Amino acid sequence: MADTTSVVLHSLPTDSHHCNTGRVYGNDFADPDQPPGSGLLDEVADAERELRARNAQDVGAGDAGAGSDYFAALVAADQKIEPRDWMPDGYRATLIRQMAQHAHSEIIGMQPEANWITRAPSLKRKAILLAKVQDEAGHGLYLYAATETLGVSRDALYELLLGGKQKYSSIFNYPTLTWADIGAIGWLVDGAAIVNQVPLCRCSYGPYARAMIRICKEESFHQRQGFEILHTLAHGTPQQKAMAQDAVDRWWYPSLAMFGPPDTDSTHSAQSMAWKIKRFSNDDLRQRFVDMCAQQATVLGLTLPDPDLRWNPERGAYDYTPPDYAELMEVIRGNGPCNRQRMAHHRAAHEDGAWVREAASAYAAKRAARAAAPQPSELTHV
Numbered sequence: 001m002a003d004t005t006s007v008v009l010h011s012l013p014t015d016s017h018h019c020n021t022g023r024v025y026g027n028d029f030a031d032p033d034q035p036p037g038s039g040l041l042d043e044v045a046d047a048e049r050e051l052r053a054r055n056a057q058d059v060g061a062g063d064a065g066a067g068s069d070y071f072a073a074l075v076a077a078d079q080k081i082e083p084r085d086w087m088p089d090g091y092r093a094t095l096i097r098q099m100a101q102h103a104h105s106e107i108i109g110m111q112p113e114a115n116w117i118t119r120a121p122s123l124k125r126k127a128i129l130l131a132k133v134q135d136e137a138g139h140g141l142y143l144y145a146a147t148e149t150l151g152v153s154r155d156a157l158y159e160l161l162l163g164g165k166q167k168y169s170s171i172f173n174y175p176t177l178t179w180a181d182i183g184a185i186g187w188l189v190d191g192a193a194i195v196n197q198v199p200l201c202r203c204s205y206g207p208y209a210r211a212m213i214r215i216c217k218e219e220s221f222h223q224r225q226g227f228e229i230l231h232t233l234a235h236g237t238p239q240q241k242a243m244a245q246d247a248v249d250r251w252w253y254p255s256l257a258m259f260g261p262p263d264t265d266s267t268h269s270a271q272s273m274a275w276k277i278k279r280f281s282n283d284d285l286r287q288r289f290v291d292m293c294a295q296q297a298t299v300l301g302l303t304l305p306d307p308d309l310r311w312n313p314e315r316g317a318y319d320y321t322p323p324d325y326a327e328l329m330e331v332i333r334g335n336g337p338c339n340r341q342r343m344a345h346h347r348a349a350h351e352d353g354a355w356v357r358e359a360a361s362a363y364a365a366k367r368a369a370r371a372a373a374p375q376p377s378e379l380t381h382v
């Protein structure tokens with residue numbers, strides 16, 4: 001099945017004179033020079049197969065007395081920890097922190113793109129963008145639901161975000177100034193998101209790993225649509241090409257910063273990797289992203305804004321200029337170009353939606369009361 005799919009996918013770019021993505025690695029096309037099955041989506045498919053196979057195995061019931069040994073054995077065996085299993089408090093807290101931050105990012109991440117829904121250049125582009133923004137809402141919902149399995153309510157997570165106690169990704173604090181920014185977000189931001197998130201399909205916590213499989217499939221599609229927008233602009237008029245280049249120039253370093261601080265400053269990486277929540281370090285994933293984009297930029301006919309970007313045959317990777325980590329820390333502290341605007345908009349949307357939550361709660365209470373009341377048939381028998 002995977003082979004047939006890849007043959008079909010590979011036949012598309014050669015048939016299309018609009019967009020040659022045949023040599024592009026990292027989206028839903030595998031690099032044709034690599035062995036079959038080596039694309040990011042193939043990795044997602046492998047992770048899904050692995051998950052199903054693991055689920056079918058009987059690993060025995062968790063013994064509360066030996067909880068810690070059982071947890072360590074499950075992690076060592078690359079099995080999944082499930083909500084009912086014993087887990088260290090730190091593991092639970094780390095997952096809540098990371099998964100909630102991830103969920104918040106998907107929700108806040110709708111804002112920069114939604115800014116262009118009413119100004120998309122055609123009906124087709126508008127429909128695609130609407131669908132993409134809806135997908136991000138869906139990702140937020142899967143992730144909030146997965147986080148709730150750790151014993152925290154969605155309301156509590158919302159309060160933590162609104163109170164500034166939980167973060168969302170730095171990247172969504174940058175403005176979308178032109179239509180080309182929508183292409184750059186798809187190519188670079190969704191591209192960085194899938195490089196970071198494909199390994200999370202193999203995360204040790206079952207509900208998170210399962211949510212990531214579906215999310216990665218959709219993110220891969222998002223990345224491709226961004227690439228296609230940029231490709232169209234880069235092969236359009238000189239003004240359109242300049243607009244595409246300007247967007248890439250502005251989004252490149254913030255996208256590199258999405259992977260977090262360098263490994264030497266990453267407070268959580270060592271423990272998260274020992275627990276197999278994270279499978280690769282921030283710098284390893286950042287390097288992988290740079291290597292992927294350097295090749296894709298040549299297909300786009302655009303340049304990445306780094307004069308020191310060059311292939312290093314000894315390392316088998318591209319050398320590159322790292323992002324400004326002081327800027328990342330400032331954005332994380334709330335001082336990025338759009339932090340205040342994003343939170344103010346989110347607060348207003350939350351308040352505007354109060355009547356929906358009230359109506360839903362009233363309806364749920366009515367249904368519960370009806371279910372609890374004696375049924376007419378029971379009454380007649382009394």
Ligand code: FAQ
Nearest residue numbers: 102105106109136168169170193258259260266267268269
């Ligand atoms: N922004 O010790 P580490 C998307 C914080 S979804 C803000 O290295 P960790 C889809 C970090 O929380 C994008 N904060 O942390 C989309 C920690 O602070 P704390 C979101 C950051 O967790 C596309 C401190 O710095 N993706 O794009 C950032 O081991 C288009 C120390 O850092 C995820 O959340 C940052 N960039 O590694 C939607 C993926 N980086 O809590 C719409 C899941 C670091 O101690 C449109 N998350 N921090 O106060 C992860 O993989 C990890 O959490 C990392 C950070 C890699 C982000």
